[in-house]
Amino acid sequence: MGNCIVAQSGGPTVAINASLAGVIEEAASSKQYDIIYGSLNGITGILNDHIINLSEKMDTIPDFLGTLKVTPAMYLGSCRYKMPHMSDDEAIYQQIFDFFEAHDIVSFFYIGGNDSMDTVLQLSLYAKEHNKKVTIMGVPKTVDNDLCHTDHTPGFGSAAKFVATMVKEIAYDTSIYPIESVTIVEVMGRDAGWLTATACLAKTEYGLGPDLIYLPEAAFSTDDFIEDVKKTLKTKSNALIVISEGIRDAEGNYVSASSSAVDSFGHSQLSGAGKTLEYLVGDKLGVKVRSIELNLPQRCAAHIASETDLNESVNLGKTAVKKALSGVTGHMSTITRTGNDPYTVTYDSMDISLIANEVKSVPRNYINESGNYVTSEMVDYLKPLIIGEPKITYKDGLPVFLDLDHLYE
Amino acid sequence: MGNCIVAQSGGPTVAINASLAGVIEEAASSKQYDIIYGSLNGITGILNDHIINLSEKMDTIPDFLGTLKVTPAMYLGSCRYKMPHMSDDEAIYQQIFDFFEAHDIVSFFYIGGNDSMDTVLQLSLYAKEHNKKVTIMGVPKTVDNDLCHTDHTPGFGSAAKFVATMVKEIAYDTSIYPIESVTIVEVMGRDAGWLTATACLAKTEYGLGPDLIYLPEAAFSTDDFIEDVKKTLKTKSNALIVISEGIRDAEGNYVSASSSAVDSFGHSQLSGAGKTLEYLVGDKLGVKVRSIELNLPQRCAAHIASETDLNESVNLGKTAVKKALSGVTGHMSTITRTGNDPYTVTYDSMDISLIANEVKSVPRNYINESGNYVTSEMVDYLKPLIIGEPKITYKDGLPVFLDLDHLYE
Numbered sequence: 050m051g052n053c054i055v056a057q058s059g060g061p062t063v064a065i066n067a068s069l070a071g072v073i074e075e076a077a078s079s080k081q082y083d084i085i086y087g088s089l090n091g092i093t094g095i096l097n098d099h100i101i102n103l104s105e106k107m108d109t110i111p112d113f114l115g116t117l118k119v120t121p122a123m124y125l126g127s128c129r130y131k132m133p134h135m136s137d138d139e140a141i142y143q144q145i146f147d148f149f150e151a152h153d154i155v156s157f158f159y160i161g162g163n164d165s166m167d168t169v170l171q172l173s174l175y176a177k178e179h180n181k182k183v184t185i186m187g188v189p190k191t192v193d194n195d196l197c198h199t200d201h202t203p204g205f206g207s208a209a210k211f212v213a214t215m216v217k218e219i220a221y222d223t224s225i226y227p228i229e230s231v232t233i234v235e236v237m238g239r240d241a242g243w244l245t246a247t248a249c250l251a252k253t254e255y256g257l258g259p260d261l262i263y264l265p266e267a268a269f270s271t272d273d274f275i276e277d278v279k280k281t282l283k284t285k286s287n288a289l290i291v292i293s294e295g296i297r298d299a300e301g302n303y304v305s306a307s308s309s310a311v312d313s314f315g316h317s318q319l320s321g322a323g324k325t326l327e328y329l330v331g332d333k334l335g336v337k338v339r340s341i342e343l344n345l346p347q348r349c350a351a352h353i354a355s356e357t358d359l360n361e362s363v364n365l366g367k368t369a370v371k372k373a374l375s376g377v378t379g380h381m382s383t384i385t386r387t388g389n390d391p392y393t394v395t396y397d398s399m400d401i402s403l404i405a406n407e408v409k410s411v412p413r414n415y416i417n418e419s420g421n422y423v424t425s426e427m428v429d430y431l432k433p434l435i436i437g438e439p440k441i442t443y444k445d446g447l448p449v450f451l452d453l454d455h456l457y458e
Numbered sequence: 459m460g461n462c463i464v465a466q467s468g469g470p471t472v473a474i475n476a477s478l479a480g481v482i483e484e485a486a487s488s489k490q491y492d493i494i495y496g497s498l499n500g501i502t503g504i505l506n507d508h509i510i511n512l513s514e515k516m517d518t519i520p521d522f523l524g525t526l527k528v529t530p531a532m533y534l535g536s537c538r539y540k541m542p543h544m545s546d547d548e549a550i551y552q553q554i555f556d557f558f559e560a561h562d563i564v565s566f567f568y569i570g571g572n573d574s575m576d577t578v579l580q581l582s583l584y585a586k587e588h589n590k591k592v593t594i595m596g597v598p599k600t601v602d603n604d605l606c607h608t609d610h611t612p613g614f615g616s617a618a619k620f621v622a623t624m625v626k627e628i629a630y631d632t633s634i635y636p637i638e639s640v641t642i643v644e645v646m647g648r649d650a651g652w653l654t655a656t657a658c659l660a661k662t663e664y665g666l667g668p669d670l671i672y673l674p675e676a677a678f679s680t681d682d683f684i685e686d687v688k689k690t691l692k693t694k695s696n697a698l699i700v701i702s703e704g705i706r707d708a709e710g711n712y713v714s715a716s717s718s719a720v721d722s723f724g725h726s727q728l729s730g731a732g733k734t735l736e737y738l739v740g741d742k743l744g745v746k747v748r749s750i751e752l753n754l755p756q757r758c759a760a761h762i763a764s765e766t767d768l769n770e771s772v773n774l775g776k777t778a779v780k781k782a783l784s785g786v787t788g789h790m791s792t793i794t795r796t797g798n799d800p801y802t803v804t805y806d807s808m809d810i811s812l813i814a815n816e817v818k819s820v821p822r823n824y825i826n827e828s829g830n831y832v833t834s835e836m837v838d839y840l841k842p843l844i845i846g847e848p849k850i851t852y853k854d855g856l857p858v859f860l861d862l863d864h865l866y867e
Contacts, residue, residue, distance in 0.1 A: 061631045090636050122630040129635070210855055214761050217856055221531040222470045222758035224862060226538070227499050232754075250856065255863045285866070341753045345641075349631035352623050352762055355855065435855035446619055446764065446844035447626055447659065453633060454664045457694070 051155035052084040053373075054100065057190075058091035058130070058161035058168070061122035062204025063211075063354045064362035065190045066451075068160045069125065070118045071366025072188065073103055076156075081374050086152065089456060091128030092159070092168055095148050096141070101125075101455050110451070118359055119441050120450035121351035132168045135175055142175045149183050156184045156373040160366070162191040162202075166381055166405040173379030173401060184373040187381035187401055188366050192348045194243035197407040198399045199383040203365055204348070206358030206434035209247035211350040212236055213435060215343060216291060217251035220258050223339075224287045230337040231278060231288045231330050234259075235323030237347050239295040242266050242411045244347065246423045247431050248291035261290045266411045267420030268299035274326070275333050277421050282336070294342075296322050352448045356437025361394065368396040392433035460564035461493040462782075463509065466599075467500035467539070467570035467577070470531035471613025472620075472763045473771035474599045475860075477569045478534065479527045480775025481597065482512055485565075490783050495561065498865060500537030501568070501577055504557050505550070510534075510864050519860070527768055528850050529859040530760035541577045544584055551584045558592050565593045565782040569775070571600040571611075575790055575814040582788030582810060593782040596790035596810055597775050601757045603652035606816040607808045608792040612774055613757070615767030615843035618656035620759040621645055622844060624752060625700060626660035629667050632748075633696045640687060640697045640739050642749040643668075644732030646756050648704040651675050651820045653756065655832045656840050657700035670699045675820045676829030677708035683735070684742050686830050691745070703751075705731050761857050765846025770803065777805040801842035 055072045057065055069087075076085045085103040088094030107113045117124055135142055149157070157172070159165050169187035176183055189196050192208035216234060223232045236245040242264025252258030260281045263269055281288040297303045305322040323340035330338040361384060368382040380398035387393045415427040442449040464481045466474055478496075485494045494512040497503030516522045526533055544551055558566065566581070568574050578596035585592055598605050601617035625643060632641045645654040651673025661667030669690045672678055690697040706712045714731040732749035739747040770793060777791040789807035796802045824836040851858040 061634055090634075093636075120630070121627050123634045126636065127634040214856055215755055215759070217859075218530050218758040218760055219754055221529070221760075221859065221862065222754050224865070225470055225499075225532045225536040227502075227535065227865075250854070253861060255861050257862060339754075341755075342751065343755075344750045345628055345631055345748075346624055346750075346752075346755075349627040350624070351627055351630075357855075432854065437855065438852055443847055445659070445841065446766075446846065447623055450626075450630060452662060452664050453630065453666060456633070456636075 050081055051153045052086060053082045053156040053158065054086040054088050054095070054152070054154050055103070055125070055158040055160065056088035056091050056094060057123040057125045058127055058159065058165040059190070060162065060348060061127065062190050062192050062348050063121050063207035063351045064204040064358050065160055066120045066124050067118045067359040067362035068188045068190060068203055068366035070114045071363035072158050072160070072370055073107060074114055074363070075367035075370035077104065077107060079370065079374055082156070086154070087125045090126040091130055091165070092132070092145070093128045093130055095145055098148070113451070116449060116451050118363060119351055119354065119439055119448070121349040124451060124453065126456045131164055132171045135171065145172065146175070146179070146181050146183070154183060156186065158186050158188060158369050158373070160188040160190055163196065163406060166196070166401055169381065170379065170401045170405040176378065184376065184378040186369040186373045186378065188369045189381055192244055193238060193241050195241040195409045196404060197409045198404050200386040200394065201384065201434060203358060203362035205243065206355035206361070208244055208347050209250070209431060210355040210435035211347055211353050212244060212247045212343060213250040214353055216248040216259055219341065220251060220289050223289060224257060227286060228337065229282055229286050231290065231334070233323045233326050233338070233340040234289070234291045235294055235321055235340060235342045236291060237343070238265060238293040240265055240408065240410070242293045245291055245293040246411065246415070246427050247435070249423045249428055250431055250435060259289050259291045261288070261421045262423055263292045263296050263421060264411055264416060265293045265295040265297060266413065267416050269296040269304055270298065271329060275329070278330060278334065292322055292326065294322055351450070352441060354439050355435045356439045357434060359439050364396050368398060372398045389429060389433065459490055460562045461495060462491045462565040462567065463495040463497050463504070463561070463563050464512070464534070464567040464569065465497035465500050465503060466532040466534045467536055467568065467574040468599070469571065469757060470536065471599050471601050471757050472530050472616035472760045473613040473767050474569055475529045475533050476527045476768040476771035477597045477599060477612055477775040479523045480772035481567050481569070481779055482516060483523055483772070484776035484779035486513065486516060488779065488783055491565070495563070496534045499535040500539055500574070501541070502537045502539055504554055507557070525858060525860050527772060528760055528763065528848055528857070530758040533860060533862065535865045540573055541580045544580065554581065555584070555588070555590050555592070563592060565595065567595050567597060567778050567782070569597040569599055572605065572815065575605070575810055578790065579788065579810045579814040585787065593785070593787040595778040595782045595787065595807070597778045598790055601653060602647060602650050604650040604818045605813060606818045607813050609795040609803065610793065610843060612767060612771035614652065615764035615770070617653055617756050618659070618840060619764040619844035620756055620762050621653060621656045621752060622659040623762055625657040625668055628750065629660060629698050632698060633666060636695060637746065638691055638695050639746040640699065640743070642732045642735050642747070643698070643700045644703055644730055644749060644751045645700060646752070647674060647702040649674055649817065649819070651702045654700055654702040655820065655824070655836050656844070658832045658837055659840055659844060668698050668700045670697070670830045671832055672701045672705050672830060673820055673825060674702050674704040674706060675822065676825050678705040678713060679707065680738060684738070687739060687743065701731055701735065703731055760859070761850060763848050764844045765848045766843060768848050773805055777807060781807045798838060798842065
């Protein structure tokens with residue numbers, strides 16, 4: 050009946066290739082498409098005619114889908130490309146649909162975050178207006194977990210498992226000296242605190258783990274923070290604090306922005322929130338203090354991926370294909386939680402216009418009244434998402450991933 | 459015949475509890491000791507009479523030794539205590555040996571790095587001089603791999619596996635955009651570059667992985683560095699650079715110390731070497747640049763421990779007990795590599811006076827002539843040390859470790 054093409058966009062996650070594997074697996078097994086193409090570097094591969102034949106890859110690379118599922122980042126590369134509005138640059142839209150026609154593309158799958166979902170929205174609106182028969186489907190991903198109308202997003206559970214595991218291990222590391230110390234762990238999340246909140250899963254029954262957790266959704270006060278730390282140090286020697294990079298005061302001023310400094314070369318340095326609070330604690334309390342920015346590993350630590358996350362990501366990719374084949378267009382595949390004990394979910398899709406450019410923040414009742422920890426509602430929500438360890442093949446002591454040399458040809 | 463006591467000291471590693479497991483297992487199976495005691499927080503537990511009965515723990519906690527082996531940091535807690543010289547404070551020595559006598563201790567095992575080996579040396583000299591019948595044995599550990607007379611140190615292989623795995627995953631993460639970018643990863647190692655060098659293991663056959671590696675053992679020049687980066691960016695879009703925190707120029711000035719800055723609160727901020735080079739690259743080359751400090755996770759990421767490292771750490775603990783039982787004292791257990799393909803080792807021990815306070819640096823022939831990468835000698839040396847993944851039990855999605863509540867009673 051024709052071909053399909055899939056692309057990936059936005060920041061990398063551990064699970065975005067699992068969604069790609071789901072798209073390819075379902076597209077192949079449906080036998081409804083002749084060739085499955087991959088557009089390299091997101092939508093720009095379509096604009097620059099830089100595509101690869103994924104059907105061929107699947108036939109020639111041993112265990113292609115199995116290895117793809119556990120390979121971090123984007124097998125197809127990424128882009129940061131914001132589609133212009135139709136009325137501003139219709140030529141781009143014509144170029145894309147000309148490409149679809151030239152390559153006999155009947156379905157386009159775009160795996161990505163908020164910006165990519167906006168592209169899905171714009172393309173589907175154009176297709177409708179110009180009566181194009183191509184189905185356009187979005188597949189979600191983001192470690193931030195801030196997309197609406199889906200219980201959670203692919204990539205979040207694996208990032209959460211990395212954060213919770215590291216916070217648990219850091220809790221062990223920092224609790225062995227009988228002298229007072231404060232450790233501050235900074236987690237990704239400029240606007241949404243979901244990923245930071247996952248540190249609560251590291252709390253052990255006997256009290257080891259994070260003592261204080263601060264999210265961007267609750268106003269941050271440095272005075273209250275110092276009091277919280279003092280209070281913690283009255284009950285134990287080693288305080289462990291986890292913060293979002295985006296914590297801010299009641300007026301919306303980022304903590305990170307309050308400490309821009311100038312180094313001896315005259316360069317302006319903007320410290321992260323963790324570094325800023327590290328200096329504050331040292332200054333106000335005079336105790337041993339250290340900050341740790343978990344940084345990029347949060348979104349690429351495939352070796353500690355959540356099996357639940359990878360499996361769901363595969364299923365969201367498959368759902369997008371099934372929906373496209375049933376004629377749905379302009380939707381994003383979604384996940385709905387139908388039970389928590391045992392944890393069960395169903396897959397569906399939702400009109401992209403209800404999702405694109407919307408943000409899901411942490412509800413206030415998931416954060417305690419003092420704004421310095423999460424509630425049991427949050428723990429219950431997060432707990433199932435990090436369950437399970439995928440089977441990863443190791444060679445010479447390192448995890449085996451697919452190579453990316455097709456990106457540089 | 460009497461009891462034995464074991465303690466841990468210095469900075470945590472992933473394998474120091476594996477050595478403890480080895481000591482306990484061998485001490486128990488030898489049936490030569492009535493009770494195996496643990497001194498809490500290193501030698502200070504002996505000074506403060508803060509000890510636990512490890513024989514009891516082994517009998518009451520299910521799979522105690524198996525879980526201990528994979529638990530990060532110190533089950534017995536740590537200390538930073540430098541023994542005074544005998545001539546300066548003999549009372550301390552008397553106090554320790556009085557404790558040994560009071561608890562019928564015939565063997566003392568100290569698992570630690572350089573400072574702990576100095577304690578082993580001082581105690582064994584005192585015992586010799588005062589004709590005390592207690593055997594004193596050291597068991598090595600350090601992620602820095604800088605102890606002499608042992609092919610490598612426990613904890614190093616696991617830290618190496620974490621660094622190599624993360625660098626591989628970061629290489630995937632940072633290679634997906636077709637625009638020029640520079641990523642700088644800062645690895646622990648103030649004086650020895652061993653751990654930084656392990657990033658070379660992440661290099662894939664098709665060129666993904668670190669492009670430049672700088673160790674403290676080769677003089678660092680910022681001019682040469684900028685030229686190296688420029689040259690790399692001529693051949694590929696995404697340059698990945700791995701540096702030791704302790705890189706320094708020909709005069710011995712640390713790169714990290716050259717960028718002390720003052721923030722808007724008036725606090726002096728000392729940036730790490732990675733941050734300093736991040737600003738330098740941004741300034742000189744104007745490309746997208748990011749630095750990542752791997753920080754504490756390097757020494758506590760038990761979830762990605764090297765099985766080779768853990769097994770060797772157990773064996774070094776066992777060797778110390780066997781040697782003590784055969785009458786050896788004032789030694790540290792050591793590992794000798796007897797083959798590289800296949801990799802084989804033997805265990806022995808060495809007079810502690812030859813080890814304590816000595817440092818093993820990276821030999822110059824393990825670094826290339828330009829000082830910006832390692833040689834095949836280094837790759838061959840490192841490769842076997844990260845092999846194997848230990849069986850770790852997960853509960854609720856997180857690795858299961860022994861609890862540490864005995865440290866706070």
